[in-house]
Amino acid sequence: MNHRLLSLSLCAALALALAPAAQAEKADRNKPMNIEADALRHDELQQTTVFTGHVVMTKGSIVLRGARLEVHQDADGYQSGIVTADAGKRAFFRQKRDTAPGGPDEFVEGEAERIEYDGRADVVRLIRRGELRRYRGATLSDELTGARIVYSNVTDVFTVEGGAPSQAAGPGGRVRAVIAPRETSPAPAAPVAAPAPALRPSSELGGSGK
Template sequence: MTSKFITCLLLTALAGAAGVAHAERADRDKPMNIESDALRHDELTQTSVFTGNVVMTKGTIVLRGAQLDVRQDAQGYQHGVVKAEAGKRAYFRQKRDTAPGAPDEVVEGEGEIIEYNGKTDDVKLIRRGQLRRYTGGKLSDDIMGSVITYNNLTDVFTVDGEKRTNEPSSAPAGSGGRVRAILAPKAAPSASPSAPVPAQPLQPSGNLNLQGK
């Protein structure tokens, strides 16, 4: 059946108002701390391969998987690619900054491959990607797709659906798949000046393509 494309234009203001939550700004400048069962390092190419129960922390960022490839570019930025064991998914977690008095927020995600770009501060969840936001320990947003890219600095995310198995290889990724999202409504701020300002949910970039049959 020919796919029909439904485009939902979600217009959201970029984070700039008081009380809006952001990812921890200091994480980008923190060193990587990595634990694993084995390590192979190449000083010439500035690359390291960690294997076996890998756990990486960078400030409040946590990455876990079966293998982590780390490289450092000429500008000194660190880049990491985490791969999961067969049939499993790698894991990502980061705390978000919140306004004083607002509940704690955490963003976490999973994917068969997770890429971290230290220069742009992006996290990409590849294959069976899922991104969740917890507010005060309760699930607020839950986004699923083939590829999810989340920017730690702006809290903007993009989602691509999966390609159908019977589509030609030339078809673009996500042309026949489906993006699933559960987004919590934004609570209206209280008139009381002493009440905490609610945190803003994760923000989709420009437009989000929801593709159905």
């Protein structure tokens, strides 16, 4: 099956499954980037900083973890990062989603050999052995795997592409998805019939005599 058709079909299914439920934290792109690592190298001319060794980045509700993180800031102040993992491992991404008041917290998290965060477009890309999961509270709701997964924080649209068997998480380079049904409001209870009037007992057979 054509990978483009797979991507478009899955996009439509996810739009129905995810859009009414929640949206990503829109304020994350405006939050400062906080990073911990074993070492860093900064290039002032290129406005690029490279962090290495057990890297952990937080930006609002966004969390990125990996072996190496390259951070770039453009002329307009937008920050972008590329996280890569050690050989044979995968980097990690997590973000909270906006939910209705009183509802359970929702999170999107993913893993891939390379994760790209584009601050200007507010897009996350999971590249090579990508896996994306959505949680409602502590319950796993949806799960996607593929060679390349793109998640837009602005539009809440997911696209997933297959690839060669050596690149994709699923066998044969196919896209895989487990999508939970949308939660619906419970149907109103059927009205309860009024009880029949009780019969009054009588001690006389055939009524009163003349």
